[in-house]
Amino acid sequence: MHSLGDRESQKERKTGFIKSCHRFRKAAILGHKEEHVIDISKDASCAENCTCSSCLLLAPTISDLLNDQDLLDVIRIKLDPCHPTVKNWRNFASKWGMPYDELCFLEQRPQSPTLEFLLRNSQRTVGQLMELCRLYHRADVEKVLRRWVDEEWPRRGRGEHPRNF
Structure with missing residues (x-):
């Protein structure tokens, strides 16, 4: 008789369950020489500001927020x-x-120094910027960024797709 753990691992093998990064799980059905991704969901094992390569690919960058003039x-x-x-x-x-x-x-420049600072750090993640807000007790700015990440970023349809380099 098989234990519960054995049944779960057999089930994972049959459905082609893949862990690609400790943060994102892809449940895939392998067959007909192609892989069909069914679901992508967050794994609780990653910290909020995880810096593993898969998480960084999906995290919004400062460059992304530079497109939102408001x-x-x-x-x-x-x-x-x-x-x-x-x-x-x-x-x-x-x-x-x-x-x-x-x-x-x-x-001394006529352009906003904040904008210049953001432009020069556009490759960093919004999460890293929020860390600075916490460090300097700028909850007001962090709140604005958090709302953008939680509400605006997913609406743009980018939050679920890896960025191509």
């Missing part, structure tokens, strides 16, 4: 102003390695 306007309004007790774009850029001379240069 979101950019809100972020600029929140991060452009200089205030002695509130962390802004300067702190974020410095944390991500921007040299002091470049920070000063961006302040």
